[in-house]
Structure formats: C-alpha cells, structure tokens
Amino acid sequence: MEDFSHLLQATLTPVALISGVGLLLLSMTNRYNHALDRIRHLLKEKQAQPMADWRKVDLSIGIIYGRCKIMRKAILCVSSSIVSSGAMIFATALEGLGGLELGWLKALLLMVSIGLVVVASILFVIEVGYSLRAITLEIEPGLPANTTRGTE
Numbered sequence: 001m002e003d004f005s006h007l008l009q010a011t012l013t014p015v016a017l018i019s020g021v022g023l024l025l026l027s028m029t030n031r032y033n034h035a036l037d038r039i040r041h042l043l044k045e046k047q048a049q050p051m052a053d054w055r056k057v058d059l060s061i062g063i064i065y066g067r068c069k070i071m072r073k074a075i076l077c078v079s080s081s082i083v084s085s086g087a088m089i090f091a092t093a094l095e096g097l098g099g100l101e102l103g104w105l106k107a108l109l110l111m112v113s114i115g116l117v118v119v120a121s122i123l124f125v126i127e128v129g130y131s132l133r134a135i136t137l138e139i140e141p142g143l144p145a146n147t148t149r150g151t152e
Helices: 002-048 051-098 103-139
Strands: none
Touching: 002 051, 002 103, 051 103
C-alpha cells in the first residue's frame, strides 16, 4: 500500500501540469475558433460589398488567417505537451509497478513538456500582436496594418 501511495504522489505533478495546460489549450482553441468564425463572416460580408471595398476585407482576412496558422501551431505544441505529460505518467507507473529505472526518460519528457508550453506561450503572444494589427484596420482605415501609434 505504501508503494502505491508513493506512486500516486509521483504522478500528481504531471497530472497537475496536464490540468493547467488544458486550460491554456481551451483558451487557445476558443481564440482559434473565433478567428475562423470571423473569417467566415468577412467572406460573407465581402460578397455583399462592391468590388472596390474588397481590399480592406481581404487585408483583414489575410491577417486573421495568419493568426489562425500561428494558433494552430500553438495548439499543436500544447497538445504535444499533454501527450508528453501523459507519457511521463505512464513511465512513472511502469517504474513503480514494473521495477524499472526510468528517471532519465521522465526527466526528458518533463523537459519536452515544459519546452512545448514555452513555445506555445510565445506563439500565443505573437498571435495577440496579429490580432492588434487586424483591429487597426477596423479602427483606422488609412493606417497600414504594420504601423503602431503612440507609446505602448
């Protein structure tokens, strides 16, 4: 029984990591789905406008599509981190139940999992920057998408 409680304690860290990263994944998928819905809305809006007004809509679609590509990569990183954490739990269970020494594998899986979360977070920050460019087109039609005003 004592071995089982030790095994259970050893698996709590990766389980907590999965839980926290799952919330990040939820946030990212919500942003991704919202961006996709916005593209669909803009495509319908484009058809209702005269051809002369399509340039602005096309610029918005291009920026939002770029956001979607970044978010897809971030979601892949977060999902891979969850898989790595799950593999770490599996390795811990094998170690505890099978008497194997897999400390090196668990350390590697932990580093991979945390590294993927860091990469996903960086991609998330980049995506937020893209969303600000998209809104710039809506607020200031004459301002190029890659220009910022004032101090930030």
